[in-house]
Amino acid sequence: MSAAPRSTAAGTPEIREQVALAPRTTLGVGGPARWLVEAREEADVAAALAWARARGCAVRVLGGGSNLLVADAGVDALVIHVALRGVETRPAGAAIDVTAAAGEPWDDLVRLTVERGWAGLECLSGIPGLVGATPIQNVGAYGQEVSETVVRVRALDTVSGRVETLAGSDCGFAYRNSAFKRREPGRFVVLAVTYRLRPGGAPTLRYADVERHLAARGVAAPTLDDVRASVLEIRRSKSMVLDDPADPNRRSCGSFFLNPVVPAADAQAVLERAGDAAMPRWPQPDGLVKLSAAWLIERAGFRRGHDAGAVALSTRHALAIVARDGARARDVAALARHIQDTVHARLGVRLTPEPVFWGDP
Numbered sequence: 001m002s003a004a005p006r007s008t009a010a011g012t013p014e015i016r017e018q019v020a021l022a023p024r025t026t027l028g029v030g031g032p033a034r035w036l037v038e039a040r041e042e043a044d045v046a047a048a049l050a051w052a053r054a055r056g057c058a059v060r061v062l063g064g065g066s067n068l069l070v071a072d073a074g075v076d077a078l079v080i081h082v083a084l085r086g087v088e089t090r091p092a093g094a095a096i097d098v099t100a101a102a103g104e105p106w107d108d109l110v111r112l113t114v115e116r117g118w119a120g121l122e123c124l125s126g127i128p129g130l131v132g133a134t135p136i137q138n139v140g141a142y143g144q145e146v147s148e149t150v151v152r153v154r155a156l157d158t159v160s161g162r163v164e165t166l167a168g169s170d171c172g173f174a175y176r177n178s179a180f181k182r183r184e185p186g187r188f189v190v191l192a193v194t195y196r197l198r199p200g201g202a203p204t205l206r207y208a209d210v211e212r213h214l215a216a217r218g219v220a221a222p223t224l225d226d227v228r229a230s231v232l233e234i235r236r237s238k239s240m241v242l243d244d245p246a247d248p249n250r251r252s253c254g255s256f257f258l259n260p261v262v263p264a265a266d267a268q269a270v271l272e273r274a275g276d277a278a279m280p281r282w283p284q285p286d287g288l289v290k291l292s293a294a295w296l297i298e299r300a301g302f303r304r305g306h307d308a309g310a311v312a313l314s315t316r317h318a319l320a321i322v323a324r325d326g327a328r329a330r331d332v333a334a335l336a337r338h339i340q341d342t343v344h345a346r347l348g349v350r351l352t353p354e355p356v357f358w359g360d361p
């Protein structure tokens, strides 16, 4: 699919034309990038931005493609694939600061920190994608979010052209959200992230499923490694780890919808429409209430494995839309819209997609 490399000026990384994006995403659908560049050095990112600016073309940043729905028409932009590598560690008092380049595979970093006995990322085991995307949606799972450990984000500001170091407290982290995603999407290219971890620290145990799993394994005083093993097993049982090429639920971007966070009165109205006092709901410190998108989808009448032709709901998780052979981005988007409309009509709450859409699928 990719055309011959385009020759570039000395010092500018190779920019290729019409590069297929589907194989670079976990859903495996969508059209090509008008241009694509592999940025292996920080200077490559700056050079790519200058190249795009000179031609007046848009820029998109690609990590592992695990939270992306690319339109069938592709993207008329220069896609910068962030392939920066490297991990550095530095003591920070009793803690340790681990700085990883944006192109480091996320789960390799988690494994390394667990092996070293550094607490803080263990519950985030098995999440696909690269380090650079973790601050974008404040990646979280099983009772942990990266916002708890991110102390610095090194990023290139595409507006000023300068490299900035943002403190974790300036990143505007919220549930699956951040200033990078909310305020000015695409403005910052994340180059590296620093996580502050606790050497010898106890693992985080805030999630009933993990505690139950550990208890079932007979683990009374879990280590970081025990928690990582339980999280990976639970995730595998839901097809939420991408290590089995034969898994028919493999082609997804994980949870397709966010858990809605609504005012208490709206949560009560949803509960009344659902007619089930057991509806899962979690009051938040700010008075809002978080609902379970998966529960709402099932309550609205969708079963796991719901078949919509080239796409389906995962047989193991109602929140994951799975692409099959021949699926197009528009099939994924159509099922997503159908689910949104049905949940809204039956229960009065509109689900918001979690993945980022490139173009209009």
Ligand SMILES: Cc1cc2nc3c(=O)[nH]c(=O)nc-3n(C[C@H](O)[C@H](O)[C@H](O)COP(=O)(O)OP(=O)(O)OC[C@H]3O[C@@H](n4cnc5c(N)ncnc54)[C@H](O)[C@@H]3O)c2cc1C
Binding pocket: 026, 060, 061, 062, 063, 064, 065, 066, 067, 068, 082, 102, 127, 128, 129, 130, 131, 132, 133, 134, 136, 137, 138, 139, 140, 141, 188, 189, 190, 191, 239, 240, 241, 242, 252, 253, 254, 255, 356
């Ligand atoms: C099976 C499965 C399970 C998942 N489970 C979870 C989970 O438990 N919790 C969770 O939070 N997420 C989960 N996800 C979603 C996804 O893995 C995460 O959001 C991940 O952080 C995305 O990383 P990526 O490198 O693939 O980003 P991409 O999909 O490539 O990009 C996602 C967004 O981030 C931007 N971006 C990527 N890299 C950079 C960068 N360096 N600088 C600036 N912007 C950038 C992109 O432009 C895009 O807007 C899951 C996905 C799958 C497929």
